[in-house]
Amino acid sequence: MTAKIAYFSMEIALEEGMPTYSGGLGILAGDSIRSAAGLKIPLVAVSLLHRKGYFHQRLNKKGQQVEEPVEWPIQDFLKERSERVEVTIENRTVEIRAWEYRVQGPSGFFIPVYFLDTDLSDNAPEDRTLTHFLYGGDTHYRLCQEVILGIGGIRMLQALGFNQLTRIHMNEGHASLVGLELLEQAAAKRGGNDISLEDVEQVRKLCVFTTHTPVASGHDKFKLDLVKKVLDGHPAFQHKDLIFPEKMLNMTYLALNLSHYINGVGKRHREVSQLLFAKYTIDSITNGVHVPTWTSDPFQRLFDRYIPGWKNDNFTLRYALQIPKAEIWEAHTEAKSRLLELVNRQTNLDMQLDCFTIGFARRAAAYKRGDLIFSDLQRLREIVRNTGKIQLIFSGKAHPQDKSGKEVIFRIFKAIDALKADIKIAYLEEYDIDLAKHLTSGVDLWLNTPQVPLEASGTSGMKAALNGVPSFSVLDGWWIEGCIEGITGWAIASDNNNMHLALTDAELLYIKLEQVILPLFYHHRSKFIDIMTHSIALNGSFFNTDRMMQQYVMNAYFR
């Protein structure tokens, strides 16, 4: 079956060993493609090769991050294609090749993924490095990368024979230049170089756009001088009002203007985006995770026994309610011991299986507030002394240029040191797919403390839910939809208690940890397991990419 939908994403996470992603956006892209393969959705995906990856993270004793380049054996994972296409950057011709990866579903149906690469001997030295670093370099480097992804990507798909595309899906604004290329091609088809309003309408009919973040730094903007230099002579300059409102190239506005369907990644994120982009109609499709990928081995075996067919029909995870509690606990204990073995191998902390274990792992960005739980160290010591022991496991990389993100890691290390006599705390280097699998399945509680309303979705808590690990989170992103208080987990919120109205998020966190969560874990284990089971049954059955991709099919791809 030839592909009908082209999916463009700056990052796609496919497997351990391929450093072609930095965080949630890439993980979501990979999970979407895996679900598309399972559901036999005729889709083809395009990204950049990222020959030097994102980076290896090293943390010194003080918690200062040092980045090292990644070398990965591309040929072990990808097959080179012989097709070549060209784009023009600053009036130089840049040749592009593609490397193919096939994501195979259980039926044998596969989704081809193409990683674009400019490291070819005919290219100028500065152009050869354009597909080396994910989110590396300056704005000039980023714009050139986006020319390769958007304009080069469309040309490559055409060269590969994908000539019956009925939808182009821009996964975040990095790929918006797809629209410029389609406009130019539509004009050329009419024998001109002059873009008309009909061309714009035609491109809009083809394109759909998913916005992923309300954080301003997540929306690429380029000064017009720079755009003129890089894309000199492009016919898009005739339509300045459409392409360059605000006298900038704003990749988000370009995508908004050239798409007929736009969505945010959750209900709250839709509302926030609708306020940000008031002129446009924004729908929502709530994110998910790929169930077979993120379910740990012990839970895979348990589901195989009690929920036949769960991998192909994720809705059936609601039958998790039938699984005996003792077996849920046993599977969890196995996943937990695997994680603690890994932690104890990497540290000398000697973490204990019977100790309540809290996990927090995600990109180290200031708004995610990884150090919120350390706002009052004395309070935390008292909770542990009076109510029950805890141990904590952290992980996450900060973007090399994100100073405030790096400071979050630094502050967590300071707290680790200050608490070392009272609480065992690990910060693991190199957060990646494999570590995420261990962490989201192996802790007793998944903590999330973003600054409202900056978390568009978050997906790691969904991975945890599948493995019976409840979330304890600020009400933002997916948790607004996923939290049923005391049933699927807990909100870091005031619970309509007037006494709590003036309290900070940190104080609310301490109160509920001390009064509700720790007593439940240590003294009412059976009730705690009820919550674990409901995480699977209510949240695992819904927050998955099979359900999500079916919504994309219905709302964005085939209508």
Ligand SMILES: *Cc1c(COP(=O)(O)O)cnc(C)c1O
């Ligand atoms: C799931 C995942 C993320 C995204 O987690 P959030 O909860 O959305 O922040 C980031 N990095 C890795 C390696 C992941 O597996």
